[in-house]
Amino acid sequence: MAQHQGGAHGHDAHGGHGSLKSYVIGFVLSIILTIIPLVLVLNDYVEGTAANVVLLVTAVLQFLVQLLFFMHLREENKPRYNLMSLLLGLLIVLTIVLGSIWIMTYNTVAH
């Protein structure tokens, strides 16, 4: 704050914060990815494992759309700190989820 020029105004100086086109594409994609699971599950087109798979796949795609179109992951200058912290975050999220499943599956107390 003290060194780079002005908090509120400095924002523009970095430039390249996406274009109207990319925002619209992102918006449409995220709506489609929301509608697909909603329609499939509400109308009982898929059930059980298939439903879970559809939900998970669309959720992951939704995550990517958010990162690429709204979080500007593609437009970062080097060094790519945002990308690095994202990868570390993913590693830790995977550890939390898979680790918990692994620990709880063989847990003799929880059963």
Place this chain on the structure above:
Amino acid sequence: MLEKIKEFAGDFFVTGDPLIYGADVSIALALISIITVLTYFKKWGWLWREWLTTVDHKRIGIMYIIASILMLFRGGVDALLMRTQIALPDVHFLEPEHYNQIFTTHGVIMILFMAMPLMFGLFNIVVPLQIGARDVAYPFLNSLSFWMFFFGAMLFNMSFVIGGSPDAGWLSYAPLSELSHSPGVGQDFYIWGIQISGIGSLATGINFIVTILKMRAPGMKLMQMPMFSWSVLSSCVTIIFAFPILTVTLALLFLDRYLGAHFFTLDGGGNPMMYVNLIWMWGHPEVYIVVLPAFGIYSEIVATFSKKKLFGYKSMVFAMMIISVLSFFTWLHHFFTMGSGADVNAFFAITTMLIAIPTGVKVFNWLFTMFRGRITFSTPMMWTIAFIPCFVIGGMTGVLLSVAPADFQFHNSYFLIAHFHQVLIGGVAFGYFAGLYYWWPKMFGFKLNEKLGKWAFWLWNIGFYVCFMPQYFLGLDGMTRRVSEYSWDMGWGPLNLVSTIGGFLMGIGFLFQVWQIAHSIKFMERDTTGDPWNGRTLEWSIPSPAPLYNFATLPQVQNQDDWWEDKQRKANGLPSTKKPQPLEPIHMPKNSAIPFIMSVCWFVAGFGFVFDWLIFAIPGMIGVFICLLARSFSYDTDYYIPVDEIKRTEAALRGAN
């Protein structure tokens, strides 16, 4: 009507224990005297303008340190009460319920409200000065972090006299912390106190990562950064990934208690083991969060007082970053006995042992830095030298605990208590004390008295070993943690008595430190050089205490230990490689009352949630949102210090030389 008020007050205020009445009286007296002094000396305006609304990282750091020393006092008194209760068999000093409350608050306060704020205080004071910045990246957020921590801590501490303290251990394991087993408000104080201050911790983590990555002085490459700043970076990376886990876990516990959900309950499909699993995913990285900056402090001090460059700079950086990532892969070693099978236990035993490798690398780096150095035994260096053997013993008992089959014997015994106190006192507390002594002249412009400091040092160190060495043997003799009473025939009496004596020696050591500070404020000479230790890094290149803007012109960095290299060139009669820079107006953030007001609103809301009084919770939350809006629409947040004023300030500060 009167009866009703009486009944309400009987539930609302904690009653029936003379210790609590004593606390009531001392809190009331302290409040009255603070208000009287402020009013008598007409200091309310000064307090508000200079401190409560400040966004200056140096002042925020000082407030963090004052708060953490108060919390150290409270946590220390808790510890001595416990040690008194178990000094001898069959003592009836504390009731078992009261003992439960005290070990719970001791743990929470020492980790979350003492170690964390002391660490953040040192971050705030040192990091911007060390990397040649004029403030942190987000000064407003920094002030908000402090006040969120402060009011969270106040909310937690209030439980002592109002409503009743939490008593389910420092991590509040479910199902004991669930409504079915802890129906009182103590657990709600725990949840809200920690949640509110947790937001502050997370924000500080983000703030310092951005500060370090984006605001280093021109020319300072990451690999030339002082080691303390590296340790802050590694600690903050761990904070931003670990604290959300804590927030989510406690939020789920809150849903269980408040809305009747079944995440961790015994019935309705809940799984209490999941709570233990989740809380340690935060809890394990947490101990590395507090110890990594201490490693950074030791690295700075060992180089300064050996008059040598830090040995193995690169390996130190890699060791720290590896520790901060590996800390996320070891959490199960806190509950080997849960019984997740040999494969799971073996995996986590190995990851735990792996952490000993980078830590060992660091110990050798410190030793080789001292090797053939010209060592000065000032108080910061003495704490550093005392830390090394203490931490090595603590680390080795940790490796013993990491052997999963053996852990079934050590688990929850006094062996474990001795181990983690050895790494937390010998590693973290010693480190922060060393850091306080080392950077004290930078904060206040005078050194702390060495003679009293050495008394405090020896009392703490002897007291430490007298207190915790017997506990290893008590653990092996079968004494488990959290027992409030034991009989004569257990044979634990003599060792416990020795341990209690050690505890009180550390208490006397603390009193010596208070005396040392009071004495030094009155009698110590002002340091006019700004560099009393013959330091190596940029914070010593400016006057003490540093002016508001820190650096009149931003330093141009060419080397690791740039200030030292520059001094060496001058001593050898070589011209300085620095070109004098012209003064320019300095862009600074304006003070703001919003962080303070917003944190008060959080405090009110938290209080409402604790007692389920929407009459407090709703206005509190509305206040929070109004503050957010007010901040979003305030554009007048910064100003420039004109060149004339910088010239005047610099002349006044440097003229004394």
